[in-house]
Amino acid sequence: MSDLTAPVARRDVAFHIHSQTNPTLFEEQGPLVVARGAGVRVYDSDGKPYIDAMAGLWCASLGFANPRLAAAAARQYAELGFYHTFFHRTSEAVAELAEKLVALTGMDGGKAYFATSGSEANETMVKLAWVYHAARGKPTKRKVIARDRAFHGSTIAAASMCGLPFMHREFGLPLPGFLHTLCPDPYRGMLPGEDETAFVERLAAELERLILAEGPDTIAAFIAEPIHAGGGIIVPPERYFARIQEVLRRHDILCLDDEIVCGFGRTGNWFGKETVGMRPDMMALAKGLSSAYFPISAVVVAPAVYDALREFNRQGGAFGHGFTNSGHPVGVAVAAEAIRIYEEMDVVDHVRRMGARLRAHFEEIGRASPIVGEVRGAGLMLGIELVQDKATRRPFAPDRQAGPTFDRLAYENGLIARCMGDVLGFSPPLIVDEADVDEIADRFAASLMQLERVLPAG
Template identity: 35%
Template sequence: MRDSNFLVENNARHVWHPMAHPGEMRAQPPKIVHEAEGVEVIDVHGHRLLDAVGGLWNVNLGYSCEPVKKAMRDQLDRLPYYSAFRGSTTSPLIELSFELVEWFKPDGMARAFLTSGGSDSVETCLRLARQYHKLTGQPERTKYIALKKGYHGTHFGAASVNGNQNFRRQYEPLLPGCFHIPAPWTYRNPFGTDDAALVAERCAAMLEDEIAFQGADTIAAFIMEPVLGAGGVIVPHESFMGRVREICSRHGILLIADEVITGFGRTGAWTGSRLWDVKPDLMSTAKAVTNGYFPLGAVMIGEKLVDAFEADKTGKASIGHGYTYSGHPVGAAAALAALAETRRLDVASNATARGAELMAGLEKLKARHSLVGDARGKGLMAALELVSDRAQKTPASKDVLQRVFETSYQRGVMVRTSGNIVILSPPLIITSSDVARIIGALDAALGSV
């Protein structure tokens, strides 16, 4: 490993970072995370920080999960790689597919398709949705409907169903046939109300209207996050996803639940779909399935699709799609260990308890600092929306968000900022004292502004 001087001198000089302007990164290089332990990361200067970002929503079990590391080491010694394409498979893939089906069986899932990550999983869901309709004699069902502010990854199909302009504008034209309705966002919505149930009902009515306009027989699927993550931690009213399920079923439209963030306990339920008591037709997962230690994802497939694909005699159900690293044996071994630890530690229960403490702290910050327009969250995914004028809900400036980030960093807590929102997604093993540390750092940061 090169020394710290080399790392500092070459920081952001030879790489373009995801989700960042290359020029800005050169002018203001990012923090260099050098080590990690427990729920803390340590930068190249030895500064320790509680990681309130959880890597990127994915390090649910923290950075010292020895069972996952051991499983990866053992698998590297035994079989570091082999393909899962037709004609071969591996022992860890067989075992993992069994465990995933067991994990998601309460959600109505019956098969798994392995990918390399969340964007891959979403792309796979979109493809399988179209293929299903072709198999069942409805080839004109090719369109997708999604939520504004929804985030589904960065592949061309995934970006096309994204509902955030900054992931779309510079890459258009995207996949044709993708349409969006307003998100059930109580704090900001086009309906002029702060009644969450009414917002949910009106968004559902917008879905009905869009289906009628497009023609139900042209729509393949509706895709949504049970709790919207990167779009600002938007928590729908409890009625919304169930209402969407009913509408989709009535019109023969598949429901894709994007569970990349919510699939393994982050909301306090084991899945976001289970949180709202909904059974989707397809689920995209990734992130915490390996605790972030290996890039791996999975698409979970509901029984309706399984029946159609596995009964096909024409050959049209052959899946002409996959990735070199689909079901990678080291990733599968990591996932098996991560699932076992996730279950053993019952992190969903901890997410519920610590999430309640976190939200109570964030509400106190809202009462104390006029800069906070809204505090929201579910389990251990939470956000503060910062504004310069509460009455007008005017978004706080980029400079304000940068100052909040820097002060929190100096106070020993890593947070994430996106637009005018501070996003929190700490590991699901945090303690009450960790929650207090996060709130204390944010209190100082907001006070500094």
């Protein structure tokens, strides 16, 4: 990947541990040194441009060098470079952003809490779910149900909620009390002869079976991404959340919405919950909240959750939770500016138009390709599943490395995508224009044709 004798590569290999990277392979291949960004492109240290069709990690929604976000951060650093939100402290910007998030999310009468990463936001939701039930005299309601193939972060509870074995393997996770139910993947999960309605009924019945087996009085919450991101861009069938939430309500279980990827326009609505018909009790926001220009996240809760927190501490205790940088003034200033930009560009309309254009390209390319099994997704969050056999949906054997080989070819062609197994993910910055979308599609088509030559179907 890089010249291992170059000073940055040498130092990086010698001193730096990388996330989600195989150590041996990294020592052999070295890093991709990203030197600068401009719009939807990044440039490596040799000056080679890449169109980053993943917005980094599904997050740089406004591209890689937005001058307004830089100016908002600089202004705030000059005025107040740090303050915290413990012990009643706040600032005008924190109060304003909290109000804005409650309004945007439609959590009427609710409140917002700030943290610094998506994982922290998800962990905060779990702790609030515990307080919620304890305050209502149900302290045994502690377990959390997530789904297979979910991604919810890397801290210990968040990783326990992931439904991806590679997040558990090295660490003896999940922790006890973190359970998993079926993934609503129509392409891989439907049984022969089953239609989507029957599939949804089976998923709801399986969830209820798990709840009854564990004991409803032991279950605090169910957590879900509206559309699975890292698990392979999985759009649940219609009515999935409606049916799942009937089950949750019946057993007094909170619904936690991980909007960390889906939020702020990504799926063609302000929030993924609108795209899939989910009605959560709490929402976790991060990534697009600040276009990832600052580590800031938030949890927005329904009034009942806040009421429970107040009641629990009625006798004088304090909410025993908080991060040094919760409500960091610079993060808040950057997030407020990012939201202003989303509103000015009419992010929902823009994402719908660009998403439809990209999807149309992918579908056309997919129809002509013997190895594209399915194109799926919503807005600018699209997935392409590669298969050995389109008719039977037979996957490639894992040792054929279809997805990783595509990633390497795309990278050589100046396109950054992301394979999740043999699902290719596309989640470009939301500021892509028609020409960018066409370029992503062209580079995708070229890389796919190269892949077909080295990895024939059949």
